[in-house]
Each structure stands twice: as C-alpha cells, then as structure tokens.
C-alpha cells in the first residue's frame with residue numbers, strides 16, 4: 001500500500017534544464033485536463049505559463065507559474081519552474097512544496113549533464129520524481145543513448161515505463177510496459193490503442209523484464225516471482241511503482257511531445273496512480289499530522305493589485321479569507337492561473353494558494369501552527385554575479401533600497417550590499433537574473449537605475465619605513481594655526497590593518513591634540529597615493545611642538561596630513577589586490593576547461609578532487625584575483641553547458657605591480673577625476 005491520499009489535491013512541479021519544454025508541457029497538461037480550451041504556444045506568447053512581461057520578452061520562464069486543474073476528478077496544481085540556472089532558487093523553493101516533480105529533458109545525450117544539478121537536489125531532499133523526455137517529435141531523437149547518459153547523472157535507477165514505436169525516423173507511439181498495450185499518437189487527441197507491432201514484441205518483453213528486475217531490487221516477493229518465472233499481477237507492479245516513486249527509490253521514465261500532444265495523458269495517468277498525496281509529503285517534510293491548520297510558504301511576491309502574496313501549500317486543516325492568524329489577518333486568499341489571481345473563500349489540505357498581505361511572513365515560514373519554519377529549507381544560493389547600481393534620479397536611493405529589499409524578499413538568491421566606495425552592489429546568479437530584477441524595478445516600482453561593474457576593493461600598503469616632519473603654521477593676521485609633529489611610518493605584516501602609536505613624552509604635543517593627529521593620519525589613509533585605502537602600516541607619533549594660543553585640533557590634523565603626504569611616497573607604496581579562494585564545481589569532463597579558465601585569469605590552481613557527494617564531478621580549488629571574477633560565471637557556464645558553478649570567499653591581499661597595477665591606478669585616477 002502507498003500512503004497516498006488520491007482524493008486530496010496534489011501538487012507537481014515541472015523542472016529541468018532551460019528550454020526543455022516545461023512551459024509547453026504545462027500547457028499540454030492543462031489542455032489534456034480540459035482546464036483550457038486551446039493549447040497556447042511559446043512562440044505566439046499565448047501560454048498560461050511565462051505570463052509576466054519579463055518572461056514573455058525573453059521567451060523563458062523567470063519565475064514559477066502555477067495553474068490548477070482536475071484530471072479524472074482529482075485536483076492538481078502544476079508549478080512550471082524556471083529552467084535557467086540563474087533562477088534556480090525559485091525552482092528549489094517550489095520543489096519543497098510539491099508531492100512529485102516531473103523532470104523535463106530533451107532527447108539528446110549531450111544535454112543529459114544539464115539535468116544533474118536538479119536531480120541532485122531532488123535526491124538530497126528525497127522528492128519523488130519522474131523523467132519526461134520531451135520533444136520526441138524532433139528529428140534524430142536518440143532515446144536509448146539519452147537514457148544511458150541520464151543514468152550516468154542520476155543516483156537513482158531510471159526505469160523505462162514505455163518503449164517507443166517508430167515509423168522510419170519518427171516516434172509515432174509507445175508501448176506501455178505495465179499494461180503491455182500499444183498506443184499511436186494523434187495530435188490534438190488522446191492516443192489510439194493499437195496492436196503491439198510484431199517486430200517490437202521481443203524488445204517489449206526484454207524492456208519489461210528489465211523494469212521488473214529493477215522493481216524487484218526493492219521487493220523480495222517480486223524477486224521470488226521473477227526467479228520462479230511467475231508473471232506478477234499488474235496490481236503488484238503498479239503498487240511497487242507507486243511505493244518506490246514515493247520513497248524516491250526509482251525514477252520512472254516517460255517520453256512524448258508537449259507541443260504535439262504525445263504521451264501527455266500517459267504522464268498524467270502515471271502521476272494520478274503513483275504520486276503521493278499531501279499527507280505523505282507532509283510526513284516526508286517532518287510536519288506532524290496532528291495540530292491546527294498549517295501552511296508552508298514557498299514563494300513571496302509583491303504584486304501591484306493584491307499587495308504582498310505568500311504562495312503556500314496547505315499541510316493541515318483549512319484556511320479562510322480574512323481569518324486572523326498569529327502573523328496577521330489573511331488579506332485575500334487566491335489561487336493562481338499563470339499570472340492571474342482568482343479569489344477563493346477557502347483553501348484546504350493539499351491546496352496551493354496565495355495568502356494576501358501577511359507582512360511579517362517570509363518564504364520558508366510555516367503559517368498557522370507552533371512550528372515557525374520548515375526544517376531543511378534550501379539555503380539561499382550564494383551570489384555569482386554583481387552590478388553596482390544607483391537610482392537614475394538623484395535622491396531616490398532610499399526608495400531604491402526599499403524596492404530591492406522587496407525583490408530580495410521575493411527571491412533570496414538576490415541581495416544588496418554596500419561596497420567600500422559607497423556603491424550599492426546588487427548580487428545574484430547571473431546577468432539575466434540581475435537584468436530581470438532591474439526590469440522589475442522599473443515596471444513595478446517605477447525606479448530607473450544606472451549600472452556599472454562594481455569597483456574592485458584594491459588597497460595600498462608600503463614596503464619601507466621613514467620618519468617625517470609635518471608642520472602646519474599660519475600666523476599672519478587674526479587667530480593663527482599651529483601644529484607640528486614628527487612621525488615614523490613603518491610597514492606591518494599583511495592583515496594587520498592600521499596601528500597608531502603615541503610615544504610623546506613630556507607633553508611636547510599636548511594630550512588633547514593626539515587623537516586629532518591619529519584622525520588626520522586615518523583620514524589620509526582612506527585614499528593613499530594610488531587612490532585606494534592604505535592598510536598594514538604603523539604610524540608612531542614621536543615628537544612635536546605646539547603654540548599656547550594658535551594650536552588646535554584642526555591644526556594638528558592638518559599637520560598629520562602634511563606629514564603623511566610627504567612620508568608615504570618615500571615608503572615605496574605598492575598596490576594590493578584582493579584575492580579570493582574559489583572552488584569551481586564541474587562534471588569531470590570539464591575539469592581541464594575549468595583549470596584553463598583559472599590560468600587565463602591570473603589565477604593559481606591549488607588542486608582538484610572529486611566533489612563530495614557528487615559522483616562524476618570535480619571541485620577545483622584556486623586563488624583568483626577579485627578583478628578577474630566579474631564574468632567568471634559567464635565563461636564557466638558557456639564552457640560547461642550551463643552546469644559549472646563556484647563558491648568563493650575573500651582570502652588575502654596580494655601585491656601587484658607592472659602593467660596590471662598601472663592600468664588599475666590610471667582607471668582609479670580617472671574615476672576620481674569624474675566623481
């Protein structure tokens with residue numbers, strides 16, 4: 001027995017690589033369910049999914065799109081997730097809310113590696129999933145090789161549920177391996193039952209046997225039947241398929257064509273029979289069955305007409321519009337069809353709905369119960385790409401920060417921080433990710449921004465010591481100014497920062513002026529001879545003199561500046577560039593390419609090793625100058641079919657000189673002159 005509750009509403013995510021056909025599949029599934037009267041097309045911009053202007057403009061999904069439908073009297077919500085690696089945070093979060101995922105991919109073995117990251121996520125979270133090899137209508141379909149390549153990137157066994165019937169090059173139908181029935185595709189209609197072609201009988205029984213042997217790995221009874229050559233009853237096979245899918249032990253494989261209605265009903269029927277229901281999913285997520293109403297938020301959107309929407313799955317009980325909760329009153333309860341919200345009065349166990357205006361509630365939160373947040377919620381993805389940005393209209397910076405905070409609440413893989421040179425730095429997963437955020441700033445918040453590459457936080461330091469005298473004296477007419485000091489400037493080891501030492505004896509510089517000397521030095525160090533902050537040095541105040549009337553804080557501060565301006569050039573100043581410790585993750589076929597990228601960017605390879613928990617992947621460790629990082633992810637993805645990624649942390653500052661340093665200093669001088 002499986003623990004599914006078929007009569008309760010179920011939720012299914014469509015995930016998989018970019019442009020594999022998820023939005024088209026959603027459209028085909030909704031059409032097959034009778035939820036829409038006409039099947040829209042991506043190229044016509046008529047699909048239910050990809051409804052936002054940002055998605056339509058790019059012909060790609062940039063956020064999850066939901067739609068509900070009944071299939072054979074059972075309620076489903078399908079969530080079409082973005083395939084682009086730049087929008088994976090949303091896909092991962094949505095996967096935490098569903099009972100089952102359909103991984104959509106293309107019938108091309110070379111592209112199988114693109115499925116690896118999402119399969120890894122699904123297995124890490126034990127989310128039941130099946131594979132749908134789409135675009136089976138395309139010429140040169142290589143199903144067998146595709147499956148071999150897919151198996152190489154899946155930790156779980158892939159189990160063919162059907163085999164193709166071909167006419168010439170084209171796949172025209174399939175044979176279901178459980179029912180042993182053959183079907184012929186009919187575009188726009190359900191497939192027609194046909195006789196199993198004689199030529200395929202041998203292939204069919206071999207494929208069926210293989211499927212049964214995989215299932216027998218998890219069922220001793222079935223194993224005994226197979227050993228004794230007993231044909232297991234269909235019910236037993238269906239039961240195993242449901243149980244093993246629910247336990248994320250196997251990955252059943254289907255194929256078809258989203259755009260030409262091939263295999264859609266077969267897929268829907270498999271979901272209907274085999275996918276667990278919300279009670280089993282709640283148990284998998286560690287949510288107790290007993291207790292008051294409970295819902296988990298998997299996506300937050302700040303929408304123009306409805307205000308904040310918290311997209312949620314109901315895990316217990318029922319919620320009603322206007323209901324008062326600990327976290328506030330529900331200000332609108334909606335179900336979504338693509339980008340269109342429809343108000344509903346209630347949402348019950350298993351439903352996917354959006355709660356309006358729950359201001360204090362974040363993605364990942366549990367609403368209604370004592371539990372505050374979902375256990376094992378995916379960590380926000382760390383940033384891989386950045387823009388420095390500013391409001392086009394001066395004075396709009398506070399408004400800009402507020403708008404970005406809302407976008408970051410919608411998508412935790414987007415973040416804003418403040419750079420060392422007063423820049424606001426928007427970080428995210430790639431250029432399109434940030435461009436979409438910038439489009440949304442304009443369309444939703446009416447905020448136009450200008451962007452540039454963030455300034456690399458270079459530093460300066462010194463290599464030699466010196467002693468200098470700084471005197472500031474203005475004693476002609478009116479109140480005079482007098483400050484006079486002697487300082488030693490000396491280098492310190494890397495990472496020491498700035499130390500100020502007071503060695504005044506006998507009050508030659510009175511106590512009250514010493515902080516001003518330190519301040520004057522510190523202010524100078526904000527911008528050294530090359531225009532960058534100076535670090536790793538010690539300044540010692542050794543001597544000086546004062547004037548009883550004309551000395552002041554300001555005069556000693558100025559004397560300190562004068563001493564530093566004179567002393568620093570004598571200390572052999574040098575530019576320091578920030579170097580990051582980077583770990584690049586790639587499938588091992590791409591390891592040599594990753595190493596070449598590092599060398600081509602003035603990096604130092606520290607080594608590489610098998611990536612822990614990622615069979616067939618390597619982790620290349622390297623030091624890379626921060627100046628070489630800005631488009632690293634772009635090059636890495638273009639050389640690794642989009643799957644290569646990296647993590648980074650600041651590691652150390654490193655001296656640079658010669659042409660590289662000259663170019664940096666020139667650019668800095670120009671930037672300061674234009675500031």
Ligand SMILES: Nc1nc2c(ncn2[C@@H]2O[C@H](COP(=O)(O)OP(=O)(O)OP(=O)(O)O)[C@@H](O)[C@H]2O)c(=O)[nH]1
Nearest residue numbers: 018019020021022023024060061083135257258259
């Ligand atoms: N030949 C063929 N093309 C298809 C099929 N399904 C989708 N496509 C095409 O594949 C392209 C991508 O389709 P989408 O449905 O947008 O793919 P997606 O997976 O939703 O894309 P993202 O969400 O942006 O990752 C479009 O040009 C579709 O017309 C199919 O069954 N056969």
